[in-house]
Amino acid sequence: MPSRPRRLLLLGITLLMLQSGVPAHAAERVAVLTSAQGGAYAETVSALREGLRSSAPAAELTVHNWEDASVAELAQSDIVVTVGTQAAQVLSQLEVAVPVLHVLLPQAAYEKLPRRRAGDPATSAIFLDQPPERQITLLRLALPDWPRLALLSGPNSHELVARLGEIARDRGLQVQIAAVEDDRQLYPALQRVLAEPSVLLATPDTVVSNSYTVQNVLLTAYRQRSPVIGFSAAYVRAGALLGLYSTPAQIGSQAAQIVARTLRGEHLPAPAHPTGFEVAINPTVARSLGIWLRSGAELAVELRRREGARP
Amino acid sequence: MIANWGVRARVMLAAVLPMLVLAVVMTVSYTGLRLADLDEALNARGRAFARQLAAASEYAVFSGDRDALQQLATTLLDEEDVLGVSVIDRDGATLARSGRLDGRLPSPESAAPQPAAFSERGTLRIIEPIRPSRLALDDTFAVISPGVAPAERPVALGRVVVELSLERLQRRRSELLWTGVASVLFVLLGSVLLASYMSRGVSNAIRTVANTALRLGQGRLRERVPITGGGSLRRLAEGINEMAARLADARDDMALRIADATAELRMRKDEAERANLAKSRFLAAASHDLRQPMHALGLFVSELAQQRLSPQSRQIVERIATSAEAMENLLDSLLDISRLDAGVLNPSMRAFDPRKVIDRITAGQRAAAEHRGLRLHVRPAPYWVRSDPVLFERILINLVSNAIRYTPAGTVMIACRRRGDRLRLEVRDSGVGIVDEAQDIIFQEFIQLENAERARDKGLGLGLAIVRRLADLLGHRLELRSAPGRGSVFAIELPIAEPDTEAAQADEARALGDLRDLRVALVDGDALAREGMEGLLTSWGCKVRSAETAEALLDLLASGPWAPELLITDLRLRGPINGLELIARARAAAPGRNLPAFLVSGDTGAAALERAQAAGVALLHKPVRPARLRALMHRLITPA
Numbered sequence: 001m002p003s004r005p006r007r008l009l010l011l012g013i014t015l016l017m018l019q020s021g022v023p024a025h026a027a028e029r030v031a032v033l034t035s036a037q038g039g040a041y042a043e044t045v046s047a048l049r050e051g052l053r054s055s056a057p058a059a060e061l062t063v064h065n066w067e068d069a070s071v072a073e074l075a076q077s078d079i080v081v082t083v084g085t086q087a088a089q090v091l092s093q094l095e096v097a098v099p100v101l102h103v104l105l106p107q108a109a110y111e112k113l114p115r116r117r118a119g120d121p122a123t124s125a126i127f128l129d130q131p132p133e134r135q136i137t138l139l140r141l142a143l144p145d146w147p148r149l150a151l152l153s154g155p156n157s158h159e160l161v162a163r164l165g166e167i168a169r170d171r172g173l174q175v176q177i178a179a180v181e182d183d184r185q186l187y188p189a190l191q192r193v194l195a196e197p198s199v200l201l202a203t204p205d206t207v208v209s210n211s212y213t214v215q216n217v218l219l220t221a222y223r224q225r226s227p228v229i230g231f232s233a234a235y236v237r238a239g240a241l242l243g244l245y246s247t248p249a250q251i252g253s254q255a256a257q258i259v260a261r262t263l264r265g266e267h268l269p270a271p272a273h274p275t276g277f278e279v280a281i282n283p284t285v286a287r288s289l290g291i292w293l294r295s296g297a298e299l300a301v302e303l304r305r306r307e308g309a310r311p
Numbered sequence: 312m313i314a315n316w317g318v319r320a321r322v323m324l325a326a327v328l329p330m331l332v333l334a335v336v337m338t339v340s341y342t343g344l345r346l347a348d349l350d351e352a353l354n355a356r357g358r359a360f361a362r363q364l365a366a367a368s369e370y371a372v373f374s375g376d377r378d379a380l381q382q383l384a385t386t387l388l389d390e391e392d393v394l395g396v397s398v399i400d401r402d403g404a405t406l407a408r409s410g411r412l413d414g415r416l417p418s419p420e421s422a423a424p425q426p427a428a429f430s431e432r433g434t435l436r437i438i439e440p441i442r443p444s445r446l447a448l449d450d451t452f453a454v455i456s457p458g459v460a461p462a463e464r465p466v467a468l469g470r471v472v473v474e475l476s477l478e479r480l481q482r483r484r485s486e487l488l489w490t491g492v493a494s495v496l497f498v499l500l501g502s503v504l505l506a507s508y509m510s511r512g513v514s515n516a517i518r519t520v521a522n523t524a525l526r527l528g529q530g531r532l533r534e535r536v537p538i539t540g541g542g543s544l545r546r547l548a549e550g551i552n553e554m555a556a557r558l559a560d561a562r563d564d565m566a567l568r569i570a571d572a573t574a575e576l577r578m579r580k581d582e583a584e585r586a587n588l589a590k591s592r593f594l595a596a597a598s599h600d601l602r603q604p605m606h607a608l609g610l611f612v613s614e615l616a617q618q619r620l621s622p623q624s625r626q627i628v629e630r631i632a633t634s635a636e637a638m639e640n641l642l643d644s645l646l647d648i649s650r651l652d653a654g655v656l657n658p659s660m661r662a663f664d665p666r667k668v669i670d671r672i673t674a675g676q677r678a679a680a681e682h683r684g685l686r687l688h689v690r691p692a693p694y695w696v697r698s699d700p701v702l703f704e705r706i707l708i709n710l711v712s713n714a715i716r717y718t719p720a721g722t723v724m725i726a727c728r729r730r731g732d733r734l735r736l737e738v739r740d741s742g743v744g745i746v747d748e749a750q751d752i753i754f755q756e757f758i759q760l761e762n763a764e765r766a767r768d769k770g771l772g773l774g775l776a777i778v779r780r781l782a783d784l785l786g787h788r789l790e791l792r793s794a795p796g797r798g799s800v801f802a803i804e805l806p807i808a809e810p811d812t813e814a815a816q817a818d819e820a821r822a823l824g825d826l827r828d829l830r831v832a833l834v835d836g837d838a839l840a841r842e843g844m845e846g847l848l849t850s851w852g853c854k855v856r857s858a859e860t861a862e863a864l865l866d867l868l869a870s871g872p873w874a875p876e877l878l879i880t881d882l883r884l885r886g887p888i889n890g891l892e893l894i895a896r897a898r899a900a901a902p903g904r905n906l907p908a909f910l911v912s913g914d915t916g917a918a919a920l921e922r923a924q925a926a927g928v929a930l931l932h933k934p935v936r937p938a939r940l941r942a943l944m945h946r947l948i949t950p951a
Contacts, residue, residue: 183466187374212443216373238446 028056028263031077032063033091035084035104043248044083044104044255051256056263066090074098079262081255085109088125097121099268103255104128104248106204108156110271125271126254129204130231130244132164136171138244138279138303139199139229142293148198150226151177152189154205161203174198180208190217194224201229202240214238227289236280241291242299243280250276279303319514326506327499334498342491346484353392353435353480354428360387361439361473368398372406372441372468380407392475394434398441400469412474435475440467516544520551527551532559587652594649601642602913603837606934608635610843613937617850639934644773646932647705648756649917651780657924658699658785662808665736666691668704669725672711680715685723687715692727694734697808698785706781709774710738710801718742721798730804737802745793753791754779826944827852832875834864834893835911836885840933844879844911847937861888861896868900877948878908882919882930891926907947911935 030052034041045063052059064073066087074080074096081101082088088102092113102110102125110125139149149168153161158179165175176198178189186208194200200221202209209217209231218239221228230240251274262268279300286293294302313321364387371379384396384407395410413434427438516539526534532555536548612632620628673689680687696703707725714723721741728735745753752758757772782789782803793799831853835841841857848855856873858864861884868874878897882890894908909929912919923930929943 211445214446215444216370219370220374234446 028059028079029077030059030061030259030263031074031080031098032061033066033069033074033080033082033087034063035066035082035086035088037065040104040248041083044252047249047252048081048103048256048259051253052259055256055260059259059263069094071096079259081259088113099123099262101125101255101258101262101268102271103251107271107273108160108204122268124258124268126251126258127271127273128246128251129160129273130246130277131273132160132167134273134277134303134307135164135201135229135244136167136173137306138242138299139168139173139201140171141302141306142242142279142281142299143199143227143291146197146199146227147172147174148196149173149175150193150198150200151175152186152193152200152203152205152208153177153179154203154207154209155181157203157205157208164201164203182207183213186213186217187220190220190224194221194226197225199229200226202231202235204231209235222285222288225289227285227291233278233280236282239282239285241282241285241289241293242296243282244277245280246274246277250274250278277303317514318517319510322510322513323503323506326509327502330502330506331495331499334495334502338491338495342487345487349480349483349487353475353477354437356392357435357437357473357475358426358428358439360390360393360475361437361471363387364396364398364471364473365439365441366444368407368471369441369443369468372398372400373443375406377406381409383407384409387473392479393473394476395472395474397472398469399472401467406469410474412472416474430477433477433481435477437473437475439471439473441469441471442467513544516540516548520544520547523555524551527555527558532562591649591652594645597645600913601638602933603840605635605639605642606911606913607837607839607843609639609934609936610840610847614843614846614850639936642934644777647777648773648780651777651784658702660697660699660785662695662697662811663700664810665696665703665727665734665805666693668700668707669727672704672707673725675708676711676715679712680723683715683718684720685715685718686721687711688722688724690724690726692729692734694727694729695808695810696734696805698787698805702781702785703805706778706787706803707736707738709778710803713774714738714740714742714799714801718798729807732807733804734807735802735804737800739798739800741798744795744797745791745799746795750791750793826941826948829853829944829948830874830876831855831944832864832868832878832880832897833857834859834861834878834880834884834890836860836881836883840881844935847940851941860884860886861890861893862886864893865896865900868897874901875906877944878906880908880910882910882912882923883914891922891928894926894928909943909947 032045032048034045049061052061062073062077066082066084069090071094074091074094075098077098079099079101080091080096081103082091083104085105088105088109091100091102099121100123102113102123105125105128107127107129110127139146149165151161151165161177165177168175176193176195178193180186180189190200200217202217214235215238218228222239227241228235228239230236230238230243230245232245233243236243254275258269277300279296281293281296281299283293293299313324316324364383368380368383370376371383380398384398387393387396388410393410395412396408397405397412398407400406413432413436415432416434416436425438426440427436429436520536523534523536535555536551538545538548538552612628612635616625616628616632669689669691673687677687711723711725718740719742722739723741724737724739726737726739728737754775756776758776778801779789788804790802790804791799792802826848829852831848833841833845833848833855834857835844836859838859841859845855845857856864856867856875858867861880864880865888875897878894880890880893884890884893888896890910890912894906894910897908898906909931910923911931911933912923913933920930929947931939931943
């Protein structure tokens with residue numbers, strides 16, 4: 001028969017064990033795998049962290065660079081968020097049996113990732129690109145007098161361009177599409193699609209739109225008296241008339257909501273375009289082309305209003 | 312080489328050399344820098360053109376706008392130095408070309424689209440790739456596409472080739488080089504002028520000192536260096552001046568002393584001349600005063616010797632004659648010396664055969680030699696000589712008699728030998744010889760070696776003095792070779808002459824002759840001398856009329872038909888008429904024939920002889936030797 005003090009000691013030990021064991025089960029681990037430090041990636045991570053602090057305060061966020069990620073570490077987390085294309089590619093090759101959310105990658109890149117096996121946990125993504133509908137809606141909203149749309153399709157953007165063209169035609173626009181396989185074909189393609197002044201909708205394809213081609217594309221369009229709609233704020237600064245894009249913060253916040261919901265036990269949603277977006281305009285270019293535009297903020301509000309109205 | 316340089320050259324070198332080195336170094340380095348700068352500038356300009364063109368043609372190349380490119384290329388051609396421009400696309404096709412590209416360089420189409428610049432043969436070619444300008448799309452789309460991410464360095468759209476002419480650069484380079492050379496020369500000239508100007512300050516001062524020193528050296532001791540400048544130059548000038556002052560003092564002092572010494576010397580010389588004059592006067596007077604009685608003595612002894620005498624008396628007479636002759640010889644010698652000293656002897660040089668003279672002397676001296684037990688040898692030579700035969704005979708007699716006198720035993724030899732164009736006549740003896748130190752003094756008057764007692768039979772010590780004086784007068788070289796115990800050789804050298812046979816025959820003819828019945832007029836103030844002379848002449852068979860004075864003789868001549876064939880008169884006569892005048896009057900009294908006449912005189916002074924010579928009348932000094940008297944009479948009465 002144990003003595004009274006002895007019983008007390010055992011109780012204490014049991015209590016201690018219970019105390020230490022409970023939080024271990026309660027803490028949710030979120031691993032973030034980034035393609036790079038700083039810039040848009042850091043902004044995204046920081047927005048994600050910010051969002052989780054309010055929506056899932058218990059979640060423990062660890063940030064890994066894609067180069068030094070280890071399977072063991074990632075496997076212990078409840079969900080992995082990859083930021084950027086490179087991180088997504090790295091993770092998709094690892095045997096990590098946790099749900100994965102890819103952010104900050106174009107839809108084209110996501111579609112090129114290896115398919116996960118059937119038994120794997122769910123995978124989802126928030127694309128970098130804007131949904132084609134939104135782009136066409138903005139085009140109609142901002143430039144209702146421009147009936148012609150010019151599109152250039154690169155090796156990575158055939159489908160996207162085809163989809164855009166489809167939607168545009170549905171909305172009553174005349175669409176000119178030219179395929180560009182390498183940068184030498186860029187000028188003739190532009191000449192072709194901009195034979196008459198049209199709105200050139202830039203698509204995120206490295207052959208068509210990269211930092212070395214942007215200027216020549218913008219110049220050519222300008223010479224053809226054609227406005228360009230870009231896909232980033234920088235594009236607008238470089239000379240595009242309009243820009244439709246989502247900021248890293250918007251994407252980070254959206255990712256935080258998805259992570260929080262997942263941690264609460266919900267399933268991952270299907271891959272989707274970002275919900276938050278911004279519209280930027282370049283008033284100088286607008287003046288040069290003699291186009292009157294509403295402000296970017298107004299356009300964004302109107303665009304959101306229309307999207308909200310639509311189910 | 313520098314060791315021989317003057318002050319000025321050194322100063323110039325010191326001033327010019329550093330300047331020159333500096334000028335060369337500066338010019339070379341600055342020209343080099345400037346050339347490098349020019350080179351660099353041209354390169355930079357070329358690159359700037361190329362970059363500008365590349366940037367400007369980017370869109371035109373992108374859009375394939377050849378017109379725009381051509382315009383750009385043509386515009387660039389307006390730039391200075393640009394020779395040619397070419398724009399080439401990425402496939403190597405030329406899109407635009409303007410100007411002319413250097414065909415010697417590799418084809419620009421084949422060049423790699425890398426920035427390059429190289430120059431060759433006056434052309435600088437710059438290749439600049441045309442790169443699309445990059446616009447930073449600072450968002451995620453920059454890296455959105457895996458696998459096809461844009462390269463850091465995009466593919467060049469093409470390249471531009473710009474060629475620039477190096478001609479202007481080279482022209483500029485040669486301009487610079489010439490400017491450099493010119494500036495070096497200019498600096499050199501400037502520094503030479505400056506150094507010359509500066510060095511004048513130094514070298515002029517030194518030159519002044521040097522010139523003054525030179526003048527001081529030439530004896531102008533009153534010269535002084537003007538004291539200018541300071542330091543060493545000043546010390547030098549002061550030193551020179553002090554030296555000059557001391558030299559001048561020393562010279563003045565010396566001049567004073569020399570003047571004193573000269574004055575003293577002159578005084579001494581005057582004294583000596585006076586003493587010499589006194590001696591000559593004394594000799595002349597002494598010989599004159601001695602001559603009168605000697606003359607008479609000689610005549611009387613001659614006359615006495617012609618008398619019949621007992622052998623004892625004859626011996627006495629001979630001894631008297633010998634003594635008288637010795638005394639006469641002494642007087643002759645004294646007379647000779649005084650005549651030679653007076654310088655009134657005029658040698659009459661002519662060619663003659665010395666053998667006759669030698670024969671005569673040996674004949675005369677043989678007896679004396681034999682008397683002393685000596686052998687007298689003659690080794691004659693068949694040459695004639697040119698000299699005064701009478702004076703030559705005097706020389707030879709003196710030498711031979713001297714040799715005989717000083718040779719105790721052995722041989723005396725007279726040897727003739729030809730030596731070139733001269734006849735060397737030696738009188739050798741086997742006597743005691745003469746030590747070196749004595750060989751000069753024996754030619755002085757009254758010097759007799761080893762005759763401290765002055766024995767009269769050893770002569771008066773005038774013989775060699777006369778020989779020396781005669782040899783000097785005739786211009787014959789006189790030589791003495793002797794050593795103690797090895798005899799002596801006196802040699803005299805005479806010029807050899809062509810034989811003159813006519814003169815020789817005349818001599819012969821005159822030597823013959825007879826005085827018998829010769830009418831002689833004799834005038835002498837001194838009765839003793841007159842009687843002696845008259846006795847001698849009478850003993851020779853002459854018919855003598857004598858007178859004490861000139862007047863007496865003239866009376867005698869005027870009173871009767873007796874006409875003399877010869878007139879002998881003393882120079883100094885009692886009464887107003889002297890001997891010379893008497894001769895003139897006597898000749899005037901008997902015109903038509905030139906009355907032969909001569910003078911006798913006890914006056915050995917130069918004046919008497921000069922007067923006789925001036926009148927062309929022979930003069931015999933008293934005491935007159937019978938032989939000489941006879942010879943002279945012969946000569947005068949024998950018609951030429």
